[in-house]
Each structure stands twice: as structure tokens, then as C-alpha cells.
Amino acid sequence: MTETSLADPGIAPRPAIMMRACVLREPGRAVAVERVSLEPPRRGEVLVRVATAGVCHSDIHLADGVLGGGRWPMVLGHEGAGIVQEIGEGVTDLFVGDHVVLCMVPSCGVCKACRAGRRTLCEPAGLRSVAGMLLDGSSRLHAEDGGVLQHGLSVACFADYAVVAAGAAIPIPHEIPLWQAALLGCGVVTGFGAVTYAARVRIGERVCVIGCGGVGLQAIAAARLAGAATIVAVDRGPEKLAHALQRGATDVVDASDGNAAPAIREITDGGVDYAFEVVGTAATIRTAWDALRPGGTAIVVGLAPAGVEVALPAIEFLSEKSIVGSYYGSADPAETIPRLVELIRSGRLELADMVSHLVSLDGVEEAFGRLRRGEGDRTVVVVDAELAGVSAEAVA
Numbered sequence: 472m473t474e475t476s477l478a479d480p481g482i483a484p485r486p487a488i489m490m491r492a493c494v495l496r497e498p499g500r501a502v503a504v505e506r507v508s509l510e511p512p513r514r515g516e517v518l519v520r521v522a523t524a525g526v527c528h529s530d531i532h533l534a535d536g537v538l539g540g541g542r543w544p545m546v547l548g549h550e551g552a553g554i555v556q557e558i559g560e561g562v563t564d565l566f567v568g569d570h571v572v573l574c575m576v577p578s579c580g581v582c583k584a585c586r587a588g589r590r591t592l593c594e595p596a597g598l599r600s601v602a603g604m605l606l607d608g609s610s611r612l613h614a615e616d617g618g619v620l621q622h623g624l625s626v627a628c629f630a631d632y633a634v635v636a637a638g639a640a641i642p643i644p645h646e647i648p649l650w651q652a653a654l655l656g657c658g659v660v661t662g663f664g665a666v667t668y669a670a671r672v673r674i675g676e677r678v679c680v681i682g683c684g685g686v687g688l689q690a691i692a693a694a695r696l697a698g699a700a701t702i703v704a705v706d707r708g709p710e711k712l713a714h715a716l717q718r719g720a721t722d723v724v725d726a727s728d729g730n731a732a733p734a735i736r737e738i739t740d741g742g743v744d745y746a747f748e749v750v751g752t753a754a755t756i757r758t759a760w761d762a763l764r765p766g767g768t769a770i771v772v773g774l775a776p777a778g779v780e781v782a783l784p785a786i787e788f789l790s791e792k793s794i795v796g797s798y799y800g801s802a803d804p805a806e807t808i809p810r811l812v813e814l815i816r817s818g819r820l821e822l823a824d825m826v827s828h829l830v831s832l833d834g835v836e837e838a839f840g841r842l843r844r845g846e847g848d849r850t851v852v853v854v855d856a857e858l859a860g861v862s863a864e865a866v867a
Contacts, residue, residue, distance in 0.1 A: 487613070496544050509634060517635060518633075519573065520632055523553075524551035524852045527657050531839055542601075546622060551628030553858065573626050575600065576591050578803070603625070664800015678745045679746050683714065691719050700721075707726050770795055829866045
């Protein structure tokens with residue numbers, strides 16, 4: 472392929488790519504690698520050769536069908552990195568050969584939310600994400616029988632290639648290994664952004680992070696960088712709590728007995744300024760609320776299944792506690808990811824220690840099992856070992 476736009480005069484449209492992709496056919500049925508076709512990028516889109524993709528809880532929720540009906544059949548995967556392979560018409564700020572992180576919110580820049588500076592709440596991007604389509608409302612993916620496949624969260628990077636909106640491909644320096652860079656596309660920006668933008672944690676404040684998986688560990692690292700005086704990590708897994716201490720937690724609470732809030736309040740002398748909930752259950756959201764001091768704020772980062780409701784004691788609003796949500800770190804990914812890159816370059820943010828497993832596309836279902844059991848940290852799917860910067864022998 473060349474840098475020539477597909478829309479240039481005299482260039483015949485090329486046929487669709489036949490590739491491998493991990494497809495969700497229906498909830499409760501194991502995902503499997505299939506041969507699918509991917510159409511070329513259209514105006515405002517790019518084709519990315521996928522190197523790696525992280526396995527996130529959002530993928531589990533999609534696979535389990537708990538985010539609402541009709542979201543299948545679908546090519547899964549939304550946290551990825553790769554190399555731009557082809558440019559669609561009208562794309563001027565990306566070039567063939569660029570290393571990119573894939574972003575699941577390619578904000579339009581002109582809707583009410585975008586104009587208000589809340590780009591993660593972009594209205595067109597949100598609607599298309601739920602529908603499993605690209606920004607123009609259509610899919611580029613088809614099964615071998617010709618049936619339309621949805622793009623998982625408008626990305627679909629559990630595959631050899633992905634066509635995404637140009638705004639969903641954020642350039643990064645070539646020096647950042649792609650097997651690590653994939654994490655920037657969701658887990659890192661979500662955890663870092665919740666602390667930095669949703670809460671705006673300041674030096675000396677007290678925080679707790681409930682749920683020390685991939686996103687929770689990034690929130691802990693961000694709280695450390697922000698200068699929080701006390702960072703309480705809360706989880707049921709001893710290994711996760713040990714890792715949380717390595718990432719910057721000052722204290723840990725084992726939540727196995729289901730009553731972590733009193734321990735958090737004791738450690739922090741009355742409660743935290745900010746409680747980050749990174750699990751997505753009614754019980755953990757309530758724990759975040761109960762851990763707050765008067766005037767504190769609970770930040771709900773975890774993705775709860777559709778239909779989950781949370782009861783809070785209304786009398787406690789008199790203490791000026793508050794609870795807010797944070798989607799995708801409440802950040803502008805196009806600005807935040809370059810900032811994260813600079814933290815990596817300076818040695819202040821580490822990604823390699825977040826990756827506990829490297830698997831091939833055929834290992835996605837096994838990775839889902841680990842995630843459901845709460846085992847390990849981030850699993851990274853290595854689609855192309857050479858591009859990813861890892862040896863083929865390191866991939867399970």
C-alpha cells in the first residue's frame with residue numbers, strides 16, 4: 472500500500488481485506504477467531520494494522536450481553552495500538568507508517584458536549600459506539616457469509632486490521648513499544664483521567680481506589696503523581712494489593728469480608744477526600760460513598776451492567792458528600808495521551824509492569840476467563856509480534 476488516498480482520481484477502489492478477527496456471535500457463547508472482510512477506509516477514516524490490543528472489562532460486559540441487547544454479532548476489542556496502513560480522503564494529520572493508539576471516542580468537535588469541552592461525551596460518537604458503527608453510521612466489517620458485523624465500541628481491534636475514524640487514531644512516538652502503548656487507549660487514560668480531570672486531586676489529599684485491576688492501578692499511579700498524601704488500595708486479591716503498593720498505594724484494605732469502608736475511614740482519620748470506584752457494582756459504589764469524609768466526592772469509574780441501581784442514605788447529602796461519574800477519564804484523549812507519553816518518556820509512568828499475560832488472538836476467550844476470575848493484571852493480545860516489539864515465543 473502507498474500513501475496515496477483511495478479517493479485520488481484514477482485510483483480504482485481496492486477490494487476488502489480478508490483477515491482474522493475475534494467475533495462475538497451472541498452472549499454466553501465463547502468468542503472465536505473467524506475470517507472476516509474489512510472494507511477500505513472512507514472519507515475521514517484510516518486503516519490501521521493492529522499490533523496489540525488490551526483485554527478490558529468492557530469487552531467482558533459486551534461478551535456477556537449485560538450492556539443491552541442487539542450488540543452482536545460484533546468484532547470485539549477497543550484498547551489497541553498499531554501502525555497506519557492507509558489513509559482515507561480528507562485525512563491530513565495522519566500518515567502511512569505513523570504509530571497510533573486507538574481511541575474509542577473520536578469526538579466530532581462540534582456537538583454541544585464537544586463545544587463545552589466535554590469531548591468524552593461527544594453525542595455522535597456515543598450514539599455510534601452503542602450501535603457498533605463508525606461515525607458515518609455504517610460498518611466496514613462483514614462475515615464470510617456476507618452478514619454485517621459491528622465494530623466493538625467503534626474500534627474492533629481484536630483483529631489483524633481496523634478501520635477507524637481519523638480522530639480515533641492518536642499518533643505516538645515510535646520509541647514507545649506497541650505492546651505497552653495499547654494500554655494507553657483505555658485503561659491508562661481512564662484511570663489517569665479520573666484522578667486528574669474528574670477529581671483534580673491536589674497535593675496532600677486523601678484518596679482510596681476500590682478495585683485494583685488495570686484501571687485501578689493506573690488511578691493509584693495518577694494519585695501518586697498528583698501528590699496525594701494517603702492512597703488506600705481496596706481489593707479482594709492479595710496479589711493485586713501487593714501490586715498496588717508497588718504502584719504507589721500507601722495502605723491497603725482487603726475487601727474480602729465485604730465491609731471495607733470502616734477500615735478506610737480509620738486509616739484516613741475520618742474518611743477520604745476522593746473515593747474512586749473502579750469495579751462497577753452496587754456494593755462497591757456504596758463502599759465508595761461510605762468511605763468519604765464530609766465534603767468528599769465519590770468518582771464512579773467502573774462500568775456497571777445495565778439495570779444496576781444504587782441506594783444511598785439521603786440524609787448524608789447534608790454533609791455535602793457528592794457522587795459523580797467519569798467516562799473514559801473525563802479527558803480529551805487527543806490531549807491526554809500525548810501528556811501520558813511524556814510521563815512515560817520521563818520515567819514517571821511505567822506500563823510494562825501492568826502486563827501480566829501476552830496471548831494471541833486465539834487466547835482471547837482464555838483471557839476473558841482470567842478477567843472474570845480476577846486473576847492477573849492486563850492481558851495484551853499480540854496480533855503481530857514483530858510490530859508489537861515482542862518475541863513470538865513470549866506469546867502464549
